[in-house]
Amino acid sequence: MSYGYIAIELVVGFIMLLILTKLFGKTQISQLTPFDFISALILGELVGNAIYDKNVHLGFILFATFTWALLIIIAEWITQKLRKTRKFLEGEPSIVIRNGLIDRKQLKKNKIDIDQLQNLLRQKDVFSIREVEYAILESNGSLSVLKKPMYATPTKSDLKIPPKPVHLAFPIISDGIVDEENLKEAGFDEAWLSKQLKLNKISNAKEVFYAEWKQDEGFYCQKI
Template sequence: MATSITVKIIIGLLALLLVVRLLGKKELAQITPLDFVYLLILGGLLEDAVYDDMVSIWQVLYTIGLWAILIYIVELIVRRFDKTRTLIKGKPSVIINDGELDTKVLKENKLESEQLRTMLRQQGIFSIKEVKYGILESSGQLSVMRNEQTSAVTAEMLSITPHEEALSHLLVDEGRIQKQALKFINKDEQWLLSLLAEKGYQDINKIYYAEWSEADGLILRGVKK
């Protein structure tokens, strides 16, 4: 029993190394959803085989070999036929285009506004106004090009007093007022509606994304005409 488990685990380790080599020299962040499925299913196959006495070592070898061949064939097809790349591995999506939030693309990728804000914060960006282009890669990572106004030029270099920054808060998400965010900044719905009215917006349902900060006030994106 112990010998069988040991051999199966060793074979499993070699198989995982083989799969990683087949995927090519990628970092974990570059692995696509399809690549992840490869590894997940292979891991499940090995987990079931290791502790099942009814599964022989040869059956494990056959399963791993067949799975590796299928992976190789799919990768070969993707490399040889460009049209299959998008179908199998997906394609990058432009979420923010020239400073404008594309709500249609956001919904197509099943991405919520707060998820987008989290991805931006992970890159040191705390307001959508800092972004000129935001591209959701096929791996699920967000690539960002900052606005020229927020590029890395220090105030000391220009001998000026820098613009004061403040944390932004998402107040409207897909046409819905975020009451918790309003409570956090000690404001109410009437205050928000008055602020929107000053900018010429009476219908809250037409506003997809609205954030507010002490420094920049209200910033709207994805507003329906």
């Protein structure tokens, strides 16, 4: 195999994986179901093995990748249109702690022991099972926790504190480069930015590692 041919296959494989990733949506790694995870691995293996196998031509890579992608798309379409298939194809949540008591049957069904359950709880900042009223093991393996009232974090409504409006922070400078779009979105211009930098004893944006604007807190910056 020539270096040029390998380069072409790599470029084609890269573009195909990029297109398919965009096509499948913006599901995060933590949100992937076991089926999604295995599908992604197989898709990568199809492209990877085909690229370095001299007996496999470019057409085979395209055919295998698009065929596998088509199967995934069909499976996704089926789960969207036919609700009854979701349990089989995507799995279903399991209540592993109910009314403060561990459901041993659900732990056994999902092949999780008490140590693994405690590990998942600690990832939710829960260090004692007595704090939990309900815990649901999601189909992607993550754990959702509802604490007992006495252990739950009080909200502003509980404390009768009037709510304040929430404002989005606009990153203005990153690694010395001004983000013109965010600056305009925040409602300012270069003159305003220069003034803010001078107030912070900075002569040039290139001296700034990071800067942002937040309506309720104003301008913030950190030098390189």
